[in-house]
Amino acid sequence: EVQLQQSGAELVRPGTSVKLSCKVSGDTIIAYYMHxxxxxxxxxxxxxxxxxPEDDSTKYAKKFKNKATLTADTSSNTAYLKLSSLTxxxxxxxxxxxxxxxxxxxxDFWGPGTMVTVSS
Amino acid sequence: DIRMTQSPASLSASLxxxxxxxxxxxxxxxxxxxxxxxxxxxxxxxxIYNANSLQNGVPSRFSxxxxxxxxxxxxxSLQSEDVxxxxxxxxxxxxxxxxxxxKLEIK
Numbered sequence: 746e747v748q749l750q751q752s753g754a755e756l757v758r759p760g761t762s763v764k765l766s767c768k769v770s771g772d773t774i775i776a777y778y779m780h781x782x783x784x785x786x787x788x789x790x791x792x793x794x795x796x797x798p799e800d801d802s803t804k805y806a807k808k809f810k811n812k813a814t815l816t817a818d819t820s821s822n823t824a825y826l827k828l829s830s831l832t833x834x835x836x837x838x839x840x841x842x843x844x845x846x847x848x849x850x851x852x853d854f855w856g857p858g859t860m861v862t863v864s865s
Numbered sequence: 866d867i868r869m870t871q872s873p874a875s876l877s878a879s880l881x882x883x884x885x886x887x888x889x890x891x892x893x894x895x896x897x898x899x900x901x902x903x904x905x906x907x908x909x910x911x912x913i914y915n916a917n918s919l920q921n922g923v924p925s926r927f928s929x930x931x932x933x934x935x936x937x938x939x940x941x942s943l944q945s946e947d948v949x950x951x952x953x954x955x956x957x958x959x960x961x962x963x964x965x966x967x968k969l970e971i972k
Contacts, residue, residue, distance in 0.1 A: 780961075790901075790909065790952055792961040806960040840908055849915070850956025851899035855908035 747771040749841055749856035756862045762829040765859045767841030769822045775799040777843040779817065779824040780852065785837045795844070796824060831863045867891050867955050871964030877972045878943050886938045886967045888953035893933050897957035900929055900938045903966075904949045912951075913938065945971060 752766040767779065780795040794805035798817035805813060812835070814827040828835055838860045842852040868891040878884045888898065896916035901909035911920045913929035916936055926941040940947055948971055953964040 789965045790954075790963040792963070804959055842908075850897070850961055851911060851914040851954065852901075852909075853911060853920075855910065858908055 747843065747854045749843065749854055751839075751841060751856040751859045754860040754862070756864065757831055759832055759863055759865055761831055762827060763831065763861060764825055764827045765839055765841075765861070767824045767826070767856050769824075769843070773819075774817065774822045774824065775819055777845055779815070780842045780844060781813070781815065781826045782840045782842060782852075783837045784840065784858070793826070793839075798824060828861070831861075833863050835861060836863045837861060866960055867894060867958055867962050869953055869955055869962050869964040871953055871967055873967060874965065875968045875970070877970045879972045880943055880945065882943045884940045884943060884969065886940075886951055886953075886969075888931075888936045888938075888964050890934045890936070890955055890957075894955045894957035896932055897955055898929070898931070898936050899954045899956065900927075901952045901954065902947075902949045903952065909952060940969075943971070 748770045750768045755763050757763045775798050778795045781793040783791040793809045793813050796803045796815040796817050798819050803815050817824040838858040840858045841856040843854040870889040872887050898916045900913040902912050903909040912923050912927050916931050917929045928939045950966045950968045952966050
């Protein structure tokens with residue numbers, strides 16, 4: 746059974762950066778695209794971007810191009826989301842989610858989410 | 866970007882009732898549509914993909930339909946465990962986009 750394990754909650758200062766992790770178990774990460782999705786408290790879902798761990802190619806939503814950086818480490822079956830220049834607008838839960846390789850873009854598996862709070 | 870307009874924003878129904886949730890895409894998405902269920906404090910879970918294919922393990926009271934720009938999720942015989950927020954998502958084109966969600970409660 747495929748499972749995603751995300752890093753713990755973060756309390757960070759405005760203007761700093763944070764790096765979140767998402768570890769895949771039960772399968773190899775290179776069998777999937779890894780996506781990250783943002784959800785602000787009480788709000789909807791917002792797609793940030795995705796990485797192909799096999800070749801490190803990435804796609805980002807325009808809004809997150811200067812905010813988010815996706816990387817992956819195939820040796821540890823883990824993907825990372827780095828968020829920079831944090832503001833209160835970045836306070837949210839961040840989910841990692843897997844899409845099977847291929848043209849479809851729906852998400853078969855989701856992590857439990859990492860809550861990031863930006864506050865001084 | 867493809868805009869997904871979901872309705873209603875909230876819905877209250879009785880146990881055993883049938884409910885419908887709609888999603889309208891701003892352009893043809895060729896059935897590249899998924900539905901997710903999110904219970905409070907949990908991550909979303911895939912219910913339907915390709916507009917009408919039921920994900921493994923999802924009860925058959927859930928069904929999806931539609932084509933072109935108009936899609937719907939139907940829940941038959943509403944159960945208490947169906948209390949959740951439901952989201953549609955298009956994957957026909959990047960950036961991937963979601964509807965704003967429908968919060969379903971039991972009357």
